[in-house]
Amino acid sequence: MRYLFLLLTAIVVSVFSVPSSAQDKPTPVYFYAWGGNPAINDYIRWAAKELQPEGIQLHHVKVADIAEVVKQLVDGQSNADLVWINGENFHALKAADRLRAVVAELDLDTTLNDDLDWRSDFGEPIEGLEVPWGVGQFYLLTCQSCIAGDQVSANELLEYAAQHPGRMTYPKPPEFHGTTFLKSLLLSLSEQDTAFRQPVDAVDAEKLTAPLWTYLDELQPLLWQGGENFPSSAAQQLNWFANQQLDIALSFNPNEVKTLVNQARVPQGTKRVTLGEGAITNSHYLAVPTTSQHAEAAQRVIRFFLSETAQRKKADLSGWGDPTVLDLELADMPPLLPVATEFHASWQSYLEQQWQQRYPR
Amino acid sequence: MATTLPTLTMNRLTRAGLALLWIIVPLVVIAWHVTTTPLNASIGSAWEGLGESAWLTLLVTVLTSVVVLFAALAGSRGRHLNATWASFIAVPHVAFAIGLLWLVSPSGWLVRLVDALLPAWQGPVQSSWLSAKSTLTLLVVLILKELPFLLLMAQANIRQMPIARWQQQALALGYSQRRFWWLIVVPALLKPLRLPLYIIAIYTVSVVDIPLLVGPNAPALLAHQVFELNWQFSAGDNDWVAWGALLLVLLAFISLLLLRGLEWLLQRALGRCAITGRRSQSGGTGGNASSKPWFWTLLALAVLTSLILQSGQQGWFYPALWPQGWQWERWLSEWPYIAPLLYNTWTLAVFSATLAWLSAVILLELQAQRQQSKLNAAWLIMLIIPQLVLVLGWQRQVGPDNSFVWLLWSHTVFCFPYAYLTLHGAYLAYPRRWLWQARSLGYGPWAAWFRVLAPMLKRPLALAWAMAFSISVAQYLPTQWLAPVTHPTLTTEAVSIASGGDWRLASVYALMQWVSVWIIFMVALGVTRARN
Numbered sequence: 100m101r102y103l104f105l106l107l108t109a110i111v112v113s114v115f116s117v118p119s120s121a122q123d124k125p126t127p128v129y130f131y132a133w134g135g136n137p138a139i140n141d142y143i144r145w146a147a148k149e150l151q152p153e154g155i156q157l158h159h160v161k162v163a164d165i166a167e168v169v170k171q172l173v174d175g176q177s178n179a180d181l182v183w184i185n186g187e188n189f190h191a192l193k194a195a196d197r198l199r200a201v202v203a204e205l206d207l208d209t210t211l212n213d214d215l216d217w218r219s220d221f222g223e224p225i226e227g228l229e230v231p232w233g234v235g236q237f238y239l240l241t242c243q244s245c246i247a248g249d250q251v252s253a254n255e256l257l258e259y260a261a262q263h264p265g266r267m268t269y270p271k272p273p274e275f276h277g278t279t280f281l282k283s284l285l286l287s288l289s290e291q292d293t294a295f296r297q298p299v300d301a302v303d304a305e306k307l308t309a310p311l312w313t314y315l316d317e318l319q320p321l322l323w324q325g326g327e328n329f330p331s332s333a334a335q336q337l338n339w340f341a342n343q344q345l346d347i348a349l350s351f352n353p354n355e356v357k358t359l360v361n362q363a364r365v366p367q368g369t370k371r372v373t374l375g376e377g378a379i380t381n382s383h384y385l386a387v388p389t390t391s392q393h394a395e396a397a398q399r400v401i402r403f404f405l406s407e408t409a410q411r412k413k414a415d416l417s418g419w420g421d422p423t424v425l426d427l428e429l430a431d432m433p434p435l436l437p438v439a440t441e442f443h444a445s446w447q448s449y450l451e452q453q454w455q456q457r458y459p460r
Numbered sequence: 461m462a463t464t465l466p467t468l469t470m471n472r473l474t475r476a477g478l479a480l481l482w483i484i485v486p487l488v489v490i491a492w493h494v495t496t497t498p499l500n501a502s503i504g505s506a507w508e509g510l511g512e513s514a515w516l517t518l519l520v521t522v523l524t525s526v527v528v529l530f531a532a533l534a535g536s537r538g539r540h541l542n543a544t545w546a547s548f549i550a551v552p553h554v555a556f557a558i559g560l561l562w563l564v565s566p567s568g569w570l571v572r573l574v575d576a577l578l579p580a581w582q583g584p585v586q587s588s589w590l591s592a593k594s595t596l597t598l599l600v601v602l603i604l605k606e607l608p609f610l611l612l613m614a615q616a617n618i619r620q621m622p623i624a625r626w627q628q629q630a631l632a633l634g635y636s637q638r639r640f641w642w643l644i645v646v647p648a649l650l651k652p653l654r655l656p657l658y659i660i661a662i663y664t665v666s667v668v669d670i671p672l673l674v675g676p677n678a679p680a681l682l683a684h685q686v687f688e689l690n691w692q693f694s695a696g697d698n699d700w701v702a703w704g705a706l707l708l709v710l711l712a713f714i715s716l717l718l719l720r721g722l723e724w725l726l727q728r729a730l731g732r733c734a735i736t737g738r739r740s741q742s743g744g745t746g747g748n749a750s751s752k753p754w755f756w757t758l759l760a761l762a763v764l765t766s767l768i769l770q771s772g773q774q775g776w777f778y779p780a781l782w783p784q785g786w787q788w789e790r791w792l793s794e795w796p797y798i799a800p801l802l803y804n805t806w807t808l809a810v811f812s813a814t815l816a817w818l819s820a821v822i823l824l825e826l827q828a829q830r831q832q833s834k835l836n837a838a839w840l841i842m843l844i845i846p847q848l849v850l851v852l853g854w855q856r857q858v859g860p861d862n863s864f865v866w867l868l869w870s871h872t873v874f875c876f877p878y879a880y881l882t883l884h885g886a887y888l889a890y891p892r893r894w895l896w897q898a899r900s901l902g903y904g905p906w907a908a909w910f911r912v913l914a915p916m917l918k919r920p921l922a923l924a925w926a927m928a929f930s931i932s933v934a935q936y937l938p939t940q941w942l943a944p945v946t947h948p949t950l951t952t953e954a955v956s957i958a959s960g961g962d963w964r965l966a967s968v969y970a971l972m973q974w975v976s977v978w979i980i981f982m983v984a985l986g987v988t989r990a991r992n
Contacts, residue, residue, distance in 0.1 A: 129945060135960035144797070160945050161956050167691040176859040178945060271677055328593045328678050334961025335592065342567035342778040344584050344591075363775035363785060364962070458678070 125156040126396040131168040132183035134161020135334055138358060142419045145412065150403060155396050172197050172388050179390075180397040184229065185383045186221040186275075187447045192386065193228055199387045199394060202227035205402060212426045217382045222296050222443035229384035230401050233413065233421040236353040236378040236436050237279045240337070243368045245346040250373045253287035253314060259346075260321040266346040268322050270336055271329035273451040276349040279379055281450050282442050285311045287375030295442040299449045308450070312457060319458070326458065341365045353378070353436055354420035361417055377439030382424065471826050478819050481869075482876045483841060490853035506703035510682060514707050517682040520595065521664045521715045524602045526722065529657055531603070532610040533649065536618060537641050548608050548756050551763070552934040552977060554954050555970035557601045557673050558963065559763030562770055564600075566591050567778040569766065575779045584778055598675040602667070606660045608756065613656040616885045617649060643734045650723050655835070656881075659843045661715045666708055666846030669936040669955050682708055683848045687937075690852065701852070708846045716844070767974070770967035787964075794968055798950075801969075805933055805949040805976060811868055813928035816875035820924060823880065824887040825909075835884045840877045847874070847937055855941040862946040870938040875928040882927045886920035922984035930977040950976065 134140060140159065147157040160179070162168055169188045171177035173195045184192065192198050202208070207230060211217060217231035218224060239251070245266075246259060260267045270277035286295070288310040294302045319326040323345060330336040333349050340348035341364060348365075350356070356371040385404060387397045403409055410423040414432060423429065507514075563569050567584035575581055591597065623645065630640035671684040679685070686704035689697050770776075771790065773783035827836065842850070854870060890913065898908035914921065939952050950973040958966035 134956050137957070137960065137962045137965050158945070161948075161953075163956065163959060164688075164691045170691065178862070324591065324594075326678075328591070328676050330593070331672075331677055332959060332961060334959075338961050338963070339567070339592070342584060344567050344778075363787075366775075366777045 125151065125154045126393050127156045127158055128180045128393050128396050128400050129158050129160055129178050130181040130183070130397075130400070131160045131162055131165065131177075131179045133163075133165055134159070135163065135332060136419075138362065138419045139421075142413060146400075146404065146409060149409075150400060153399065153403075155400060157400060172390065175390065177388065177390065178392065179388050180393045181391070181400055182386050182388060183232070183383065184386055185381060186441075187444045189220050189225070189229060189384065189386070190223055190444045192388070193223065193226070197388050197390070198228040199389055199391070200227040201387050201398060201401060202230055205230065205398060205405075207405060210405070210426070211424055215382060215424060217424065220384060220444070221381060221441050221447070222298075225384070229386035230405065231382040231424040232385045232404060233383050233424060234353075234380065234435070235351040235383055236380045236422075236438075237276075237283060237349070237351050237374070238353070238378045238436055239372045239374055240340065240348040240350050240356060240359075240365065240369055241346060241372050242340075242366070243370060246372050248372070249370075250376070252375060253284045256284075256374065257314065257318055257321075260318060263346060264321045265323050265325070267318075268324075268326075268329060268336060268345060269349060270333050271331060272454045273447075274332055276333035276336075276351060277329070278447060278450055278454075279351070280349055280374070281311065281315075281454065282446065283374040283379055283439075284314060285450075286377075286379070286439055288314055295446060296440055298443050299445040304446075304449060308453065312453070315454075315457070337364065347372075352419075352421055354414070354416060354422065354433055357416050357433065358418070358420035371436075373436055375439065376437065378436035379441055380435075380438045381441040471829070474822060475826060478823055482819065482873050483839070486842065486850060486854070486873050489857050490850060493853045493857045503703060506700050506707075509700060510685065510704050510707060512679045513682040513685045514711060516595065516676070516679060517665060517708075518711055518715060520599060520602070520681060521661050521711070522718055523599060524606065524664045525657055525661045525715070525719055527599075527603050528606045528610050528660055529653070529722075531607055532614050532653070533642075533646050535607070536611055536614040536649075537637075548760050551605075551760065552930070552951065552970070552973045553601075553605055553667075553670050554673065554934070554936070554951060554958070555767065555974045556605055556763060557670055558954070558958055558966055558970045559767040559770075560601060560604070561592055561597070561674060562766040562963065563762055564597075569781070572779050572781050576781055592674060593676055594674075595676045598671060598681075601670055601674055602664055604759070606663070610653065610656055610660060614649060614653060617652040618645070620885070620889065621645070621648060639733075639738075643730055647727055647730050650727060654720075654723065655837055655840065657719060658716055659840070659881075661719060662712050662844050662846060665712045665715060666848040668848060669951070672955060673958055682711065683846065686848060686852075705846075705849045705852055708849050712844070712846050764974070767967045767971050770963050771971055773964060790964065790968060794965070798969070798972055801948060801950050801953055802972060802976070804947050805951070805973075808864075808868060808871060808939075808947065808949065809929045809932035809976070812871035812875050812932045813879070813925055815868070815872045816879045816928040817883075817921075817925045819872075819876050820879040820883050820928075821887075821921070824884060828888055828890065828892060833888045835881070835888075839880050842873055843877045851937045851941050854938075858942075862943045864943070864947065867939065867943040867947055870942055871932045871935055874935060874938070875931045878931045879924045879928040883920055883924035886917055890917060919985075919988040922988045923981075926977075926980045926984040929980045933973060933977050 130143070132139075132143065140161070143157070143159045147159070150157050165182065165184055165188050168177055168179055168182055169184070169191050172179060172182075172192060182192075189198075202225070211231060215231065215234060220229065239246070246256075251259070256267075269280040272278040272281065282295070285308060289307065294307055323339075330339070333351075336345065337348045337359070339345045350371070352358070353371075356369060359365045360367055360369060385401050387394050387401070391397055404413075405425070407425065407427065410425050410427065411429065413419055413421050414423050414429050416431065422432070422435065561568065565571075571584060575584075626644050627640055630644055631637075635643070666683045668683050668687045671681045672687075675681055675684055677684070680688070682704060686701055686708065689701050689704065692698075769783060772786050772788045774785035774787035776783040823839065850873075851870065858866065894912050894916065895908050898912040899905070903911065933949075934951060935949075936951050936955060939947060939949050940955075944952065950969055954966055954969035954973055957969060960966075
């Protein structure tokens with residue numbers, strides 16, 4: 100009996116002594132972010148190393164599609180402390196009231212580059228719920244002897260496809276490169292970009308998108324494998340492009356044309372071509388869910404990611420090469436492409452659904 | 461004192477306990493989830509969206525199973541199992557797919573070789589033939605990967621048949637080797653192969669990681685589509701997932717019925733042939749190409765080589781036959797990130813393999829004591845239910861709660877039936893009189909087991925553990941859905957990187973996955989051979 104008592108005491112003591120030793124332990128921050136790009140993963144690894152002395156253990160939880168986490172957050176069963184989102188995923192989280200108002204707490208307004216129009220994410224005011232991290236611009240990668248010039252209209256692209264059948268494709272929507280490809284075509288075909296900044300319900304979407312479906316019907320048989328299969332991701336398409344199975348690949352990072360050559364992912368001589376008059380441009384953001392168990396540490400991570408050091412490292416062309424959101428002068432950065440405004444977020448699912456109804460699932 | 465280890469009540473209790481742990485609880489969780497979840501979407505709209513995928517899945521499943529069955533029947537003529545087979549079976553699917561693709565894809569190494577040899581020929585292959593996204597590629601990967609399993613099972617059964625006596629009689633009656641094989645051995649083989657074949661079919665119905673890498677996506681296979689729909693956050697998608705899961709169960713059932721029907725037809729057809737009594741003098745002893753061990757060795761080596769070269773290349777674009785640059789430092793710089801994954805994978809696999817193995821051994825010991833010499837198929841039920849449905853149900857019920865125990869349990873549920881399946885033949889055929897003799901010489905029940913049975917059955921025992929280990933290493937869905945945050949493994953990472961398109965990095969992880977399993981098999985085979 101005495102031994103039992105001693106044992107119980109020992110257990111109780113050891114249980115209560117845990118919190119005191121936990122103070123020395125680093126605070127974990129579970130960062131849910133798309134894990135499909137090794138250069139980005141490497142950058143997050145670097146950040147994790149830099150944050151260690153600050154007592155933060157940054158865990159990159161690699162997801163194939165951040166929608167996965169959005170769903171868990173809306174259902175209220177996620178341990179995410181920090182998420183990397185934009186567009187429809189932000190909308191869903193904002194609508195479900197799942198994000199903390201971090202911008203005010205971090206007091207970042209003054210350092211961010213105001214030319215970027217970061218206060219609106221796919222036409223939706225961010226209302227302080229997310230912090231811009233980087234800039235995306237949509238364009239095509241092509242080889243020197245493939246598409247001529249640095250700009251191609253939708254109709255010129257169709258002509259090219261007719262001359263070179265089977266050499267072109269796009270990732271299957273709802274993959275976001277694929278959906279943005281549709282948007283770019285639509286912008287180029289309609290020559291009016293203002294209506295798409297409004298919600299789908301506010302305009303005559305069917306009429307506005309009609310030219311796109313006519314166009315895609317013509318393009319479909321000219322696509323790789325006659326449009327019977329699509330790449331699952333932009334990365335997959337990139338591999339086929341690199342091995343001469345395709346003449347175009349899609350990118351959402353204006354500097355990727357350089358970084359990919361540096362990483363030997365694509366051959367020398369790969370160049371960038373804007374689809375339409377401008378590159379669809381948006382920002383991608385960091386946000387802290389209301390359910391975060393380590394919200395304070397997550398905010399410190401955001402502060403670090405927006406520091407000059409971290410932003411310079413992010414823009415480094417030997418690594419990720421993502422444009423900065425700060426007002427910084429960076430050497431040997433290719434200039435941003437001419438800007439086309441991103442569609443309102445509601446178009447995302449509208450286009451995806453319409454596409455899926457028309458083309459094989 | 462009884463001749464057996466535990467008493468009869470203990471016996472029942474133990475079996476009940478094992479059934480509860482590895483079969484009843486997993487099923488109850490699913491049943492609970494199904495009965496408490498209302499479905500809003502109508503089956504009509506779900507069928508509209510999923511129907512095409514369902515047909516494709518059925519086609520792929522039936523084709524894979526039928527080709528594998530015939531190849532195995534034709535291929536197991538007079539061949540012997542060796543270590544190459546075992547280690548080939550152990551190659552994780554993902555590693556195999558990644559390596560194979562590099563060889564056969566339209567801009568893969570073999571096409572480059574043709575290109576180099578025929579200068580007149582222009583550019584990579586343009587057709588969908590074996591492209592990284594096609595039904596055909598998926599079929600090839602699945603068939604090549606499943607065939608050794610069925611061959612192994614066929615071999616195990618053939619060894620228990622009085623083949624030599626049958627052959628003598630058949631040849632004396634003037635039957636050719638070929639007719640002897642198809643008219644006498646095959647009919648006897650079909651029944652014991654039924655269950656392994658069903659396992660292959662069900663695996664094909666619900667496999668997700670392979671279609672993610674090489675399968676078609678317009679439409680995708682049903683399991684692949686359900687897996688992706690499960691990411692989406694609208695309520696409609698959720699109902700589709702539920703319907704998709706139900707549809708998977710239905711497909712599983714239909715494909716089993718079809719295979720059963722095929723077996724029946726085959727038996728009849730062979731029977732008819734036999735009745736005619738025709739004999740022919742032609743037909744030598746030559747086996748099928750797929751049965752030649754060198755074919756597998758060559759394939760395994762080619763896949764391995766391509767993985768190794770990929771893991772070190774820096775720039776290797778079409779039509780180069782050899783990498784344009786190297787970067788072996790990738791291994792060094794990646795190592796700090798591989799190490800924790802290796803640790804996760806190994807701990808999980810060692811614990812779940814040990815649990816599964818112990819359960820299988822206990823169960824078989826009890827069966828042997830009750831003098832049941834046959835496999836009890838009820839213990840394999842978890843392999844006859846599509847895995848996606850099971851894991852989806854668990855995930856929905858418990859959430860991605862990330863606890864190790866929960867994950868370990870889910871792995872063991874799938875390792876256990878394989879351990880049981882691999883071990884049952886040797887264990888139940890073991891002549892128990894050795895144990896009785898040991899007991900009569902004064903050994904206790906435990907000593908008799910450890911000092912007489914275990915040394916005699918060490919190889920099957922070791923292989924069963926290795927098999928369970930390799931099953932755990934290859935698990936994708938349970939890890940990905942139940943504990944993606946706290947326990948990423950080599951497999952989840954390899955799939956994630958490969959779908960990110962960087963084959964160089966994916967090869968590093970695939971190789972680590974392969975090496976893990978290979979080491980275990982070699983140790984299992986080596987240790988048991990050394991003491992012989």
